[in-house]
Amino acid sequence: MFERTWTVRFSDTDPHGIAHYPRIVDALHETSDMFMQEIGFPFWELTGNYDFGFPLVDMRFEFEHPLHAGDDVRITLTPDPSTRAVRFEYDGFVGDDTLAFSGYEQRVCAGTSGGGAQEIPEEIRSQFVEYADGE
Amino acid sequence: MFERTWTVRFSDTDPHGIAHYPRIVDALHETSDMFMQEIGFPFWELTGNYDFGFPLVDMRFEFEHPLHAGDDVRITLTPDPSTRAVRFEYDGFVGDDTLAFSGYEQRVCAGTSGGGAQEIPEEIRSQFVEYADGE
Amino acid sequence: MFERTWTVRFSDTDPHGIAHYPRIVDALHETSDMFMQEIGFPFWELTGNYDFGFPLVDMRFEFEHPLHAGDDVRITLTPDPSTRAVRFEYDGFVGDDTLAFSGYEQRVCAGTSGGGAQEIPEEIRSQFVEYADGE
Amino acid sequence: MFERTWTVRFSDTDPHGIAHYPRIVDALHETSDMFMQEIGFPFWELTGNYDFGFPLVDMRFEFEHPLHAGDDVRITLTPDPSTRAVRFEYDGFVGDDTLAFSGYEQRVCAGTSGGGAQEIPEEIRSQFVEYADGE
Numbered sequence: 267m268f269e270r271t272w273t274v275r276f277s278d279t280d281p282h283g284i285a286h287y288p289r290i291v292d293a294l295h296e297t298s299d300m301f302m303q304e305i306g307f308p309f310w311e312l313t314g315n316y317d318f319g320f321p322l323v324d325m326r327f328e329f330e331h332p333l334h335a336g337d338d339v340r341i342t343l344t345p346d347p348s349t350r351a352v353r354f355e356y357d358g359f360v361g362d363d364t365l366a367f368s369g370y371e372q373r374v375c376a377g378t379s380g381g382g383a384q385e386i387p388e389e390i391r392s393q394f395v396e397y398a399d400g401e
Numbered sequence: 402m403f404e405r406t407w408t409v410r411f412s413d414t415d416p417h418g419i420a421h422y423p424r425i426v427d428a429l430h431e432t433s434d435m436f437m438q439e440i441g442f443p444f445w446e447l448t449g450n451y452d453f454g455f456p457l458v459d460m461r462f463e464f465e466h467p468l469h470a471g472d473d474v475r476i477t478l479t480p481d482p483s484t485r486a487v488r489f490e491y492d493g494f495v496g497d498d499t500l501a502f503s504g505y506e507q508r509v510c511a512g513t514s515g516g517g518a519q520e521i522p523e524e525i526r527s528q529f530v531e532y533a534d535g536e
Numbered sequence: 537m538f539e540r541t542w543t544v545r546f547s548d549t550d551p552h553g554i555a556h557y558p559r560i561v562d563a564l565h566e567t568s569d570m571f572m573q574e575i576g577f578p579f580w581e582l583t584g585n586y587d588f589g590f591p592l593v594d595m596r597f598e599f600e601h602p603l604h605a606g607d608d609v610r611i612t613l614t615p616d617p618s619t620r621a622v623r624f625e626y627d628g629f630v631g632d633d634t635l636a637f638s639g640y641e642q643r644v645c646a647g648t649s650g651g652g653a654q655e656i657p658e659e660i661r662s663q664f665v666e667y668a669d670g671e
Numbered sequence: 672m673f674e675r676t677w678t679v680r681f682s683d684t685d686p687h688g689i690a691h692y693p694r695i696v697d698a699l700h701e702t703s704d705m706f707m708q709e710i711g712f713p714f715w716e717l718t719g720n721y722d723f724g725f726p727l728v729d730m731r732f733e734f735e736h737p738l739h740a741g742d743d744v745r746i747t748l749t750p751d752p753s754t755r756a757v758r759f760e761y762d763g764f765v766g767d768d769t770l771a772f773s774g775y776e777q778r779v780c781a782g783t784s785g786g787g788a789q790e791i792p793e794e795i796r797s798q799f800v801e802y803a804d805g806e
Contacts, residue, residue: 275704276714277697280546281448281553281605282513283719287457288547291426292682299680303741309681310740313416314688322422326461335551335715336708378417410569411579412562415681416688416740418580423682427547434545438606444546445553445605470580470686471573551718552783557727561696583686592692596731648687 268301268343268397272358276335285333290358290367293341294327298354298371301343305393318384320352320373327369331360339366347394350375350383403436403478403532407493411470420468425493425502428476429462433489433506436478440528453519455487455508462504466495474501482529485510485518538571538613538667542628546605555603560628560637563611564597568624568641571613575663588654590622590643597639601630609636617664620645620653673706673748673802677763681740690738695763695772698746699732703759703776706748710798723789725757725778732774736765744771752799755780755788 278289302308302320312319333339337360346353351374358366375386386394413424437443437455447454468474472495481488486509493501510521521529548559572578572590582589603609609628616623621644628636645656656664683694707713707725717724738744742765751758756779763771780791791799 273705273708275701276550276718277556277558277700277704279551279715281445281549281551282454283551283715284456286430286547287460288423288426288430291423295421295423295682296680299682300678303678308741310416310684310688313681313740319417321419321467322464324461324463325422326459328459329457332456335718336713408570408573410566411583411685412565412569412691412693414580414686416684416686418583418686421682430547431545434547435543438543443606445549448546448605449553471578551715552724554726556700557730558693558696558700561693565691565693580686589687591689591737592734594731594733595692596729598729599727602726 268297268304270297270300270341272297272339272341274333274335274337274339279335282332283334285335285337287329290329290333291327293339294356294371297341297343297356301345301354301397305390305397307390307393313378317379318375318377321376322371323351323374324372325370327356327367329367331364331366333358333360333366337361337366343397345394345398347386347391347398349385352386352394403432403439403480405432405435405476407432407474407476409468409470409472409474414470418469420470420472422464425464425468426462428474429491429506432476432478432491436480436489436532440525440532442525442528448513452514453510453512456511457506458486458509459507460505462491462502464502466499466501468493468495468501472496472501478532480529480533482521482526482533484520487521487529538567538574540567540570540611542567542609542611544603544605544607544609548603549605552602553604555605555607557599560599560603561597563609564626564641567611567613567626571615571624571667575660575667577660577663583648587649588645588647591646592641593621593644594642595640597626597637599637601634601636603628603630603636607631607636613667615664615668617656617661617668620655622656622664673702673709675702675705675746677702677744677746679738679740679742679744683738684740687737688739690740690742692734695734695738696732698744699761699776702746702748702761706750706759706802710795710802712795712798718783722784723780723782726781727776728756728779729777730775732761732772734772736769736771738763738765738771742766748802750799750803752791752796752803754790757791757799
């Protein structure tokens with residue numbers, strides 16, 4: 267499991283003082299980016315040094331609890347890899363561990379010059395497995 | 402059905418020349434805002450003049466086809482209302498009507514000062530029904 | 537002069553009901569993108585078909601009047617070209633032609649593979665001149 | 672002086688692999704938000720607990736050096752207060768302390784219910800002075 271804290275900012279909030287949901291999606295995407303950096307395969311190096319990426323094919327999120335400016339949201343990311351795809355499962359917690367949202371991004375390993383899904387290279391897959399099992 | 406065209410901009414695109422998905426989410430949210438304005442109940446008037454809103458509780462999107470800068474994306478929104486909630490169903494088409502993405506936002510009618518879901522006022526619900534049935 | 541209307545959305549607004557200024561910057565950048573498309577040299581074609589672009593080197597904006605959700609903002613862009621650079625001058629008006637903001641983006645014509653500023657190709661420069669003079 | 676590090680993300684970058692400038696503006700605004708939180712007067716508490724805020728009236732930024740995904744940008748904020756306004760001066764550095772951008776946000780202390788500029792309360796002004804002088 268990968269974990270980071272996201273602080274909701276004034277500029278993320280709406281006239282009710284609640285985070286606009288597109289700003290939550292920004293924070294989720296940032297979390298996937300931080301995770302890929304942590305495991306040594308940042309998205310930007312996939313672009314520059316490899317011939318594949320992990321485009322998003324499916325996403326689902328449920329929002330349980332509103333977020334306010336100043337909230338420190340503990341976001342966890344747990345990868346769930348298959349051979350040619352990986353699901354990033356997310357949970358977001360605020361305050362005394364109240365679930366604010368949960369959901370997933372489904373990403374496929376796909377060549378950047380077309381050709382559809384391909385196998386995730388073992389050195390990346392093994393990192394996904396490690397973070398899937400670990401605490 | 403409500404329909405608008407969204408042009409993908411250079412500033413929406415990534416190093417592969419493909420739209421960053423959070424920018425697609427921005428366009429979807431903008432579409433819901435345009436729809437509520439069209440039916441005469443813009444989100445900002447709900448905030449100012451009424452005591453309820455339509456917060457998002459669930460969203461799911463599948464991405465079938467990448468979008469590039471300059472693409473004119475025809476986004477359709479079809480509301481599917483129940484008593485206390487409404488699902489906005491979306492499809493996005495590019496070029497010769499290729500499906501680029503589809504999905505939904507599930508929104509509940511909820512009081513802004515708490516108290517949970519409440520019935521959608523009839524004057525709004527009837528608009529949802531009209532756009533659900535129409536072509 | 538190029539002109540477009542930007543409608544401020546609920547998702548652009550803050551707890552005071554006023555547009556977050558980074559959302560105004562998004563709208564300004566979108567306006568430059570629409571202008572380049574109108575004159576036949578969209579930013580995304582410069583990237584794909586030419587070996588130069590117009591990166592931003594300087595921007596300044598003054599905000600005179602707050603913007604609210606639902607405001608239709610008339611944004612004008614007047615290009616002011618020199619040999620190797622162009623200034624896009626902006627004004628934004630709301631309601632009964634109240635000035636909401638004004639400012640500029642200074643952009644240089646620069647090769648995408650380095651080498652610094654270069655002359656703006658005549659076919660683009662002539663378009664800038666046409667929009668600079670016209671009403 | 673207040674300082675934080677902003678990591679440029681894949682989702683901030685354009686087809687040249689360079690950060691879109693509206694994403695840099697997002698990072699600047701986030702920095703002002705972090706600074707106000709650090710001194711004990713976060714923007715969101717001004718909204719909820721006081722009757723004034725610090726709306727932006729003028730901004731200027733010069734961009735010296737492009738930013739790429741993965742860059743760790745050291746952003747410094749130095750407040751320069753007057754009686755009724757404050758200028759936040761910014762510098763952004765990458766790599767071996769190369770200046771990437773510099774500029775300012777000019778903010779006035781203004782009542783949220785209108786009435787124009789007012790004096791900055793002493794407990795906030797003294798914090799601005801402390802960060803202006805300090806290293």
